[in-house]
Amino acid sequence: MNAELSVFSQFEGQGNDNALSTRDPILSRNSSSPVGLTTRCQFLPSDFELNPSSMCMKKTSIIVIGNSKGGVGKTVTAINLAGAFALMGKKVLVVDTDFQGSATEHLKVLEQAQEQNLSLSKAITNDLTLDQVRLSSQIDGIDVIAGDIELITVRDRMAAEPHNHLLIEGVLDCNALSEYDIVIIDTHPDWNCLLVSALKYAHYFIVPLFAEKGSVSGLVTFLESVQSKVRRRLNPSLHFLGCVVTNYLKKNRTHQHFFQLLLQMGEEHGFPVLTPPIPYSDRVKSAEASQVPTMHLSTSVASKAYKTLASILLPELKGRRQGRPDAANIETLRSAVNGFELEANEF
Ligand SMILES: Nc1ncnc2c1ncn2[C@@H]1O[C@H](COP(=O)(O)OP(=O)(O)O)[C@@H](O)[C@H]1O
Ligand SMILES: [Mg+2]
Numbered sequence: 001m002n003a004e005l006s007v008f009s010q011f012e013g014q015g016n017d018n019a020l021s022t023r024d025p026i027l028s029r030n031s032s033s034p035v036g037l038t039t040r041c042q043f044l045p046s047d048f049e050l051n052p053s054s055m056c057m058k059k060t061s062i063i064v065i066g067n068s069k070g071g072v073g074k075t076v077t078a079i080n081l082a083g084a085f086a087l088m089g090k091k092v093l094v095v096d097t098d099f100q101g102s103a104t105e106h107l108k109v110l111e112q113a114q115e116q117n118l119s120l121s122k123a124i125t126n127d128l129t130l131d132q133v134r135l136s137s138q139i140d141g142i143d144v145i146a147g148d149i150e151l152i153t154v155r156d157r158m159a160a161e162p163h164n165h166l167l168i169e170g171v172l173d174c175n176a177l178s179e180y181d182i183v184i185i186d187t188h189p190d191w192n193c194l195l196v197s198a199l200k201y202a203h204y205f206i207v208p209l210f211a212e213k214g215s216v217s218g219l220v221t222f223l224e225s226v227q228s229k230v231r232r233r234l235n236p237s238l239h240f241l242g243c244v245v246t247n248y249l250k251k252n253r254t255h256q257h258f259f260q261l262l263l264q265m266g267e268e269h270g271f272p273v274l275t276p277p278i279p280y281s282d283r284v285k286s287a288e289a290s291q292v293p294t295m296h297l298s299t300s301v302a303s304k305a306y307k308t309l310a311s312i313l314l315p316e317l318k319g320r321r322q323g324r325p326d327a328a329n330i331e332t333l334r335s336a337v338n339g340f341e342l343e344a345n346e347f
Contacts, residue, residue: 061317069218073208073246078186083293084310086141090181096147103186108291113146121150131176164193207243211258242272271328
């Protein structure tokens with residue numbers, strides 16, 4: 001168990017105290033509140049603000065789920081962490097920045113989004129905020145900003161815009177954000193301006209991966225990009241919660257070996273590997289087909305693992321962390337990957 005994981009386990013089972021009503025500031029744009037209601041309070045630290053109209057504001061934690069590889073469990077992890085946090089009584093917003101709209105479909109809001117013409121692409125194109133485009137899902141405690149195919153146009157049109165790293169902030173930065181305990185942002189594997197703007201505004205990120213060849217290079221490519229293109233200038237306090245192995249077959253020796261190597265690599269190169277790995281389960285696919293998080297369909301090994309993961313992560317979620325987080329040693333990590341893949345392949 002690496003150092004970060006032991007810290008996690010010390011906190012396991014404790015609740016997240018969100019009683020203090022704060023959120024990340026910048027500009028306060030809120031179409032539903034009169035301008036000027038939000039004021040900065042001089043005796044609070046500079047990145048706290050108090051809104052007299054809502055003395056019960058929560059500290060919102062924003063988590064990006066990303067990996068430079070597709071088909072590694074990003075969407076399944078986003079939906080099931082959202083489901084687990086919602087069952088723990090947390091109010092969750094899922095933002096689907098993937099033009100494939102898988103998270104939107106998985107939460108059964110695609111039709112609603114199309115009927116009401118409300119989506120992330122619409123928000124960016126028309127300069128709308130969260131309160132104007134969010135949709136209620138059928139799961140208690142989960143709202144959604146829908147992803148759709150129009151995000152391709154947005155991505156391409158905004159690619160050369162100088163302020164395209166502010167796209168997600170432009171949508172989320174309004175008073176309505178403080179209604180949520182947790183925002184989970186599902187992403188497409190391409191490194192594009194939507195992903196960068198999500199990482200720019202987020203407090204945390206998680207990298208899901210399968211226990212198979214190619215997964216670790218996807219992880220390392222993602223970490224390299226986060227380090228050089230986001231943390232260095234745009235968001236130095238972006239905190240890596242860890243990578244999580246999904247679709248894991250406990251009895252498969254290759255998977256076991258992969259997981260052990262990954263834990264070892266995490267310890268040697270300074271990145272956290274979250275436990276438990278999420279087991280393979282047919283119920284994950286059934287839940288996708290039924291358009292609900294796994295734990296809302298039935299109890300399964302995967303739903304239990306996601307619930308455990310959520311309870312381990314929850315005490316770690318405290319909005320924006322102060323200071324610069326320790327970076328994984330990316331340079332040494334890249335060279336270690338080749339050896340890792342060779343060794344993993346021997347099984
Ligand atoms: N724990 C799991 N058990 C069974 N199937 C899984 C599990 N995790 C992911 N999958 C399957 O893997 C595929 C890819 O997952 P997905 O979350 O869509 O990946 P990504 O969003 O990274 O492209 C999906 O078909 C999903 O059903
Ligand atoms: Mg996906």
